[in-house]
Amino acid sequence: MPTYKAPIRDMQFVMHEVFNSEQHYAKLGNEDATPDMVDAIMSEAAKFCEEVLAPLNKVGDQEGCTWVDGEVKTPTGFKEAYQQWVENGWPSLALPEEYGGQGLPDSMGSMVSAMVAEANWAWGMYPGLSHGAMNTLGMHGTDEQKETYLTKLVSGEWTGTMCLTEPHCGSDLGLLKSKAEPNSDGSYAISGTKIFISSGEHDMAENIVHIALARLPGAPEGTKGISLFIVPKFLPDGTRNEVQCGSIEHKMGIHGNSTCVMNFDKATGFLIGPENEGLRCMFTFMNFARLGTAEQGVASAELSFQGALEYARERLAMRSLTGPKAPEKAADPIIVHPDVRRMLMTQKSFAEGGRAMMTYATFLVDTVKLSKDEAEVKAANDMLSFLTPIAKAFLTEVGTEAANHGVQIYGGHGFIQEWGMEQIVRDNRISQLYEGTTGIQALDLLGRKILMSQGEALKGFTKIVHKFCKAEAENTELKGLVEKLATLNKEWGDVTMQVGMKAMQNREEVGGAAVDYLMYSGYISMGYFWLMMAKTAQEKLDAGTDEADFYKAKIATAKFYFDRILPRTESHRLMMMNGVESTMALDEDHFAF
Numbered sequence: 001m002p003t004y005k006a007p008i009r010d011m012q013f014v015m016h017e018v019f020n021s022e023q024h025y026a027k028l029g030n031e032d033a034t035p036d037m038v039d040a041i042m043s044e045a046a047k048f049c050e051e052v053l054a055p056l057n058k059v060g061d062q063e064g065c066t067w068v069d070g071e072v073k074t075p076t077g078f079k080e081a082y083q084q085w086v087e088n089g090w091p092s093l094a095l096p097e098e099y100g101g102q103g104l105p106d107s108m109g110s111m112v113s114a115m116v117a118e119a120n121w122a123w124g125m126y127p128g129l130s131h132g133a134m135n136t137l138g139m140h141g142t143d144e145q146k147e148t149y150l151t152k153l154v155s156g157e158w159t160g161t162m163c164l165t166e167p168h169c170g171s172d173l174g175l176l177k178s179k180a181e182p183n184s185d186g187s188y189a190i191s192g193t194k195i196f197i198s199s200g201e202h203d204m205a206e207n208i209v210h211i212a213l214a215r216l217p218g219a220p221e222g223t224k225g226i227s228l229f230i231v232p233k234f235l236p237d238g239t240r241n242e243v244q245c246g247s248i249e250h251k252m253g254i255h256g257n258s259t260c261v262m263n264f265d266k267a268t269g270f271l272i273g274p275e276n277e278g279l280r281c282m283f284t285f286m287n288f289a290r291l292g293t294a295e296q297g298v299a300s301a302e303l304s305f306q307g308a309l310e311y312a313r314e315r316l317a318m319r320s321l322t323g324p325k326a327p328e329k330a331a332d333p334i335i336v337h338p339d340v341r342r343m344l345m346t347q348k349s350f351a352e353g354g355r356a357m358m359t360y361a362t363f364l365v366d367t368v369k370l371s372k373d374e375a376e377v378k379a380a381n382d383m384l385s386f387l388t389p390i391a392k393a394f395l396t397e398v399g400t401e402a403a404n405h406g407v408q409i410y411g412g413h414g415f416i417q418e419w420g421m422e423q424i425v426r427d428n429r430i431s432q433l434y435e436g437t438t439g440i441q442a443l444d445l446l447g448r449k450i451l452m453s454q455g456e457a458l459k460g461f462t463k464i465v466h467k468f469c470k471a472e473a474e475n476t477e478l479k480g481l482v483e484k485l486a487t488l489n490k491e492w493g494d495v496t497m498q499v500g501m502k503a504m505q506n507r508e509e510v511g512g513a514a515v516d517y518l519m520y521s522g523y524i525s526m527g528y529f530w531l532m533m534a535k536t537a538q539e540k541l542d543a544g545t546d547e548a549d550f551y552k553a554k555i556a557t558a559k560f561y562f563d564r565i566l567p568r569t570e571s572h573r574l575m576m577m578n579g580v581e582s583t584m585a586l587d588e589d590h591f592a593f
Contacts, residue, residue, distance in 0.1 A: 001057060002051065002306050002310065003059045003310070003420070003460060004037055004057075004303060004573055005050065005306060006050060007302060007351075007355075008043065009550065011042060013536075013550075013554075014352075014359045014533070015359055017536050018533055024363055025105060028105065028367065030104070033108065034318070038111070041108060042115075044290055045090070045111075045115050048088070049115040049116055049118070049120075052081050053081060056120055056256070057074075057119065057121075058420060059076055060074075060077050060120065060425050061256060063255070064149045064255035064256065065202070065256070067201075067247060067248045071201065072248060072258045072260070073371045074199040074202050074203055074258065076125055077365075078436045079204045083322075085127065086155070086156035087158065087558070091130070091154065092109075092155060093108050093109045095109075095114060095134060096138070099146060099151050099154045101500055105369075106362060106365045107188075107359070107362035113128065113131075113295065114299065114355070116335055117295050117296055117298075118302050120427075121296055121343050122254045122255065122256030122427065123257070123552075125198050125254070126202060126205075128252035129161050129289075130156075130159045130160040130291055131160075133304075134160065136228070137272070138231075143479055148234070149530055151228060157194075157207070157257075159199060159204065159205045159208055160207060160208070161197055161209070162282070162286075163197050163213070163262055163288070163328055164194070164212075165195060165196060165229070166195060171437065177215070177280075179192060179217075180227060181217065181266075182217070182470045186492055187269065187270055188214075188229060190212060190266070190267045191261070192216050192262070192263055193261065193264070195261050195262075196259055196434070197259065198257055198259055199258060200245055200259070200261075201233075201262075206234075209233075210231040210232065210233070211229070211230060211231075211272070212230075212231045213226050214229055214264075219275075226278040226279050226287060227271060227276055227279075228273055228278030230276060231269040231270075235268055242264070242268070243263070243510050244262070245262060246261040246262070247261045248261075251430070252429055253423070253425075254426075255262065255424030275319065283591045287384075287388055288365075290391075290393070290436065290474045290493040291391060291436045292435075293364070294358060294391035295358055296399065297395035297427060298344065298399060300399040300400065300402060300424050301403070301430035301433070302351040305351050305402065307406055307421055308343070308421070309344060311409060311410055311419075312340050312409055312480065315410075316333060318331055321338075334409070343405035344408055346565065347402040347405050349530070349561040350401070350402045352524070352554075352557065356524065356532070356533055357483060357529050360387075363383060364381075364387070368380050376476040379460070386457045386458070386460060386540075387461070389441040389449065390521050390525055393442060394518060394519060394525075396438070397430035397432060397433065397520075399428050400428050400432060403425045407421045407425060415543070437536055440512065442517065445548075446510055446513065446517045449462065451503060458493065458496055461525070464565075465486075465524075468532070469482050469489065472535060475538075477538050481534065481558065481559065484566065485527050485528060488569060492520075495517075495573055499513050499576055508529065508584060509579060511580070512583050513576040513578075516572040516573075519570070520569050523565065523569050527561065533554050534558035534559075537550075537552075540549075542576075
């Protein structure tokens with residue numbers, strides 16, 4: 001298994017130097033969140049992740065969870081690690097002080113969650129799911145619900161879930177059948193079966209608060225007739241509620257996390273938010289969950305890169321094409337070979353570029369939640385709405401690519417369980433499915449966010465890129481990169497207009513172009529973040545620094561990204577422009593004979 005080392009220096013670079021965390025936090029009224037304070041939290045979190053969580057990653061994969069008579073036992077060490085997590089106050093880090101939190105910005109909590117994700121994704125899902133429940137309760141719950149449930153979730157004494165889909169639904173929640181019958185005391189009797197419920201049952205916390213979707217009597221059909229409910233495992237008076245884990249799934253990966261079938265048999269539930277507006281309230285949960293899932297893609301790229309780099313430095317095979325690089329050894333380390341370098345650089349560019357994209361997104365979350373300027377909040381919310389489907393789908397797609405490169409670099413050993421590289425592939429594969437598949441995120445981006453806004457959502461981001469490129473047009477060191485990004489940024493708008501025109505003639509063109517459009521958008525977006533990092537690194541070198549190698553590596557990786565990764569946009573553009581006709585031409589009865 002790769003020995004995990006938290007990438008603290010890279011996190012500091014992105015937070016403090018690229019995005020100026022000190023100015024960002026001070027502007028939002030968090031003057032105490034200085035770089036020194038952030039670094040201290042980062043250091044302590046890194047120690048916990050490296051020493052406690054990372055060693056349990058392989059344990060969780062090999063042991064998995066055990067289900068007996070409705071109860072779930074987590075892998076060895078998981079419960080004890082969670083107790084330590086709670087005792088150290090990590091669950092409350094970025095939550096409101098009025099409910100027992102420490103009141104720090106969301107991005108600082110996300111910084112810690114990123115390291116947890118890299119060290120042990122399956123374990124991190126248990127506290128991770130609680131954040132969505134807390135955000136939903138915080139925005140839509142009553143004062144009484146917040147006092148009863150939110151305080152316990154904030155402390156970490158209880159954990160949370162989201163119980164959304166059902167066996168016949170998949171991502172089409174308009175088909176759900178779970179019912180909510182009113183009780184005389186104002187509560188509701190919830191009945192139905194939910195599937196794929198991460199952390200739905202476990203032995204790590206004393207209570208589990210399920211956030212569940214169900215229909216009230218007489219509710220409209222489809223998504224307009226869905227309401228949202230709190231359904232705790234144990235009711236406030238300590239009574240065991242009628243919600244049970246019917247089984248756990250046997251999965252490709254994330255074995256250490258319990259993925260449950262949850263049966264609600266007239267379980268007592270409490271309405272959150274207005275009747276029949278559960279889907280709207282639930283998106284509070286889903287949007288943050290999607291950003292959390294995006295982090296899984298970055299984590300997979302980082303962990304796989306760390307393991308592959310260590311192996312590539314030590315593994316001997318063949319000689320360099322330009323002559324021996326280690327003549328005293330039987331063969332050269334494989335890191336000298338261009339193809340191995342190609343894979344390592346791809347992993348590195350996705351891990352570090354993804355980290356920058358996620359940091360930018362979490363700073364937007366801070367602004368949405370903490371800014372007092374309504375216009376600023378709206379702008380940040382609009383930008384976050386645009387970037388969320390890109391981050392969720394693009395980063396998880398390239399995270400799987402990076403994980404596969406890790407297996408490839410190990411060769412046959414990468415296919416063997418003891419090395420841990422194949423586990424990263426298996427664990428990350430779910431990230432492209434849950435919280436909305438890549439295809440669904442792509443339809444959301446192109447159909448709902450871009451075309452339905454007549455391109456306004458896109459313009460908000462392309463204007464930022466345009467201004468940045470214009471300001472750096474005479475940057476001698478980075479001129480070539482700036483010109484490439486400026487050209488693609490303009491093309492992005494043109495391509496969008498062409499797809500939109502095609503869609504006016506045939507609406508299937510949206511579905512045919514969507515995934516290519518999202519990946520195209522993802523590569524350009526990451527190009528912007530890489531150019532920002534390169535600019536910052538160049539400024540540090542020009543000013544004089546004792547970390548010259550670190551900054552030179554940033555610029556070298558940026559140039560690799562622009563040379564070897566960013567050109568992928570051309571193939572995605574061509575596929576979009578070729579239209580949907582050949583995709584839909586074959587009659588469904590003729591797929592197989």
